[in-house]
Amino acid sequence: MPTLYVVEPGARIEKEYHRLLVTKEDEVLLRVPLRRVSQVVLVGRVGVTTPALHALLQAQTPLLLVRRTGALVGRLTPAMPRNxxxxxxxxxxxxxxxxxxxxxxxxxxxxxxxxxxxxxxxxxxxxxxxxxxxxxxxxxxxxxxxxxxxxxxxxxxxxxxxxxxxxxxxxxxxxxxxxxxxxxxxxxxxxxxxxxxxxxxxxxxxxxxxxxxxxxxxxxxxxxxxxxxxxxxxxxxxxxxxxxxxxxxxxxxxxxxxxxxxxxxxxxxxxxxxxxxxxxxxxxxxxxxxxxxxxxxxxxxxxxxxxxxxxxxxxxxxxxxxxxxxxx
The missing domain is CATH 1.20.120.920 (CRISPR-associated endonuclease Cas1, C-terminal domain)
Incomplete structure (x- = not known):
């Protein structure tokens, strides 16, 4: 399953039924079924809505925020039982x-x-x-x-x-x-x-x-x-x-x-x-x-x-x- 990289400055990840949307200024740039995404990486000035965050956590799909150099800013991962x-x-x-x-x-x-x-x-x-x-x-x-x-x-x-x-x-x-x-x-x-x-x-x-x-x-x-x-x-x-x-x-x-x-x-x-x-x-x-x-x-x-x-x-x-x- 692929990683979804979002690079467009000012874009935002939203949830629509069982899909993720990449939007900017009310225009939908991309629709992708959530089940097809293994990881989401937001690069630079990209946002995400709370419903989308909940959907990613429920699907156990990690979310990474990185700078344009690739440097990690932070990660959101679902609660997992630690071994x-x-x-x-x-x-x-x-x-x-x-x-x-x-x-x-x-x-x-x-x-x-x-x-x-x-x-x-x-x-x-x-x-x-x-x-x-x-x-x-x-x-x-x-x-x-x-x-x-x-x-x-x-x-x-x-x-x-x-x-x-x-x-x-x-x-x-x-x-x-x-x-x-x-x-x-x-x-x-x-x-x-x-x-x-x-x-x-x-x-x-x-x-x-x-x-x-x-x-x-x-x-x-x-x-x-x-x-x-x-x-x-x-x-x-x-x-x-x-x-x-x-x-x-x-x-x-x-x-x-x-x-x-x-x-x-x-x-x-x-x-x-x-x-x-x-x-x-x-x-x-x-x-x-x-x-x-x-x-x-x-x-x-x-x-x-x-x-x-x-x-x-x-x-x-x-x-x-x-x-x-x-x-x-």
């Missing part, structure tokens, strides 16, 4: 150094593997300098022997530098993408990556909460006030196959152009048309079906997020070792 024994086990595991090391090893190895898969795709189309690929492979192999979380973080950083040296080769120099920059993004590619990673984190927060986990207590990312560390843990293995490949598609198929961006506040951000297109394509990617070696049948990315959240839960409960998402 107290699971959360207690999660808090205990956070103090278990051996468990944190095993989780970090799996997360970093999964991220590096998925980056290598996308890097190979890039090199098949644009065969250039392959030294960064060797570095990426070495970092991935190094995760097997690493005995400290700090060492794994170092391998993750080494792999990231090598990966982005290859990833930038996927784009025409006119896009001015030289390296990863954020807070604020300094060029259009970084603007897309930052927005995509932020939205990905929101989707993974929802998946973790659905299985009863605390998205703010992670094992790879250190706890920091207001930061959903466990959601960010899972973001790592989905960055390359989900966001990075989506950005390549939008840019290289010329669905977006440099004219869809503007400089603002020292950074570069999407204008209205580009933001609408990106959110639509991001939502479509959430529902696109992919097959992994572990699952063996096609599932939407949204379902894969739930699968990974349940794998984290089973690992916390000692039922199995954590297995990261592996892209083909």
């Amino acid at each position: 107290l024994p699971l959360r207690q086990a999660q808090y205990r595991r956070n103090d278990d150094a051996a468990f944190c090391l095993a989780m970090t090893r799996a997360i970093v190895a999964g991220k590096l593997r998925n980056q290598r898969v996308l890097a190979l795709r890039i090199l098949r189309r644009r065969p250039r300098e392959r030294a960064p690929l060797r570095t990426l492979r070495a970092a991935e192999k190094g995760t097997v022997q690493a005995q400290k979380v700090a060492a794994l973080r170092g391998l993750e950083g080494m792999g990231a530098r090598a990966y982005f040296a290859l990833y930038r080769q996927a784009f025409d120099p006119a896009w001015r993408f030289e390296k990863r920059t954020r807070r604020p993004p300094r060029d259009p590619i970084n603007a897309l990556l930052s927005l995509g990673y932020t939205l990905l984190g929101h989707a993974l927060m929802t998946a973790l909460e659905a299985v009863g986990l605390d998205p703010y207590l992670g094992f790879f990312h250190a706890e920091k006030y207001g930061r959903p560390a466990l959601a960010l843990d899972l973001v790592e293995e989905f960055r390359a196959p989900f966001v990075d490949s989506l950005v390549m598609t939008l840019v290289n198929k010329r669905m977006l152009s440099p004219g869809d961006f503007e400089e603002r506040g020292g950074g570069v951000y999407l204008k209205d048309r580009g933001l609408r297109l990106f959110l639509r394509e991001f939502g479509d990617r959430l529902e696109s079906r992919v097959t992994t070696p572990e699952v063996g049948r096609p599932l939407s990315y949204r379902k894969h997020f739930e699968v990974q959240a349940r794998r984290v839960a089973r690992a916390i409960l000692g039922q199995e070792s954590y297995r990261p998402f592996r892209a083909r």
Whole structure:
């Protein structure tokens, strides 16, 4: 079921029977059956009526309010029974150094593997300098022997530098993408990556909460006030196959152009048309079906997020070792 993104400034979500309406100045911009919506995201200056809020809560459909950069302002979620024994086990595991090391090893190895898969795709189309690929492979192999979380973080950083040296080769120099920059993004590619990673984190927060986990207590990312560390843990293995490949598609198929961006506040951000297109394509990617070696049948990315959240839960409960998402 798709995510409904509402971007139009001054628009409002209303309820009509079993449908949601997007209206502006008494004009209906969109009608959609409530049962077809899995999540509603309001971007910027968009409102919602009380009856619509009640309908979303009754349907157990989360509502997110985000800024145009993707930064989360707040979330409205239905009351759900919390899995107290699971959360207690999660808090205990956070103090278990051996468990944190095993989780970090799996997360970093999964991220590096998925980056290598996308890097190979890039090199098949644009065969250039392959030294960064060797570095990426070495970092991935190094995760097997690493005995400290700090060492794994170092391998993750080494792999990231090598990966982005290859990833930038996927784009025409006119896009001015030289390296990863954020807070604020300094060029259009970084603007897309930052927005995509932020939205990905929101989707993974929802998946973790659905299985009863605390998205703010992670094992790879250190706890920091207001930061959903466990959601960010899972973001790592989905960055390359989900966001990075989506950005390549939008840019290289010329669905977006440099004219869809503007400089603002020292950074570069999407204008209205580009933001609408990106959110639509991001939502479509959430529902696109992919097959992994572990699952063996096609599932939407949204379902894969739930699968990974349940794998984290089973690992916390000692039922199995954590297995990261592996892209083909």
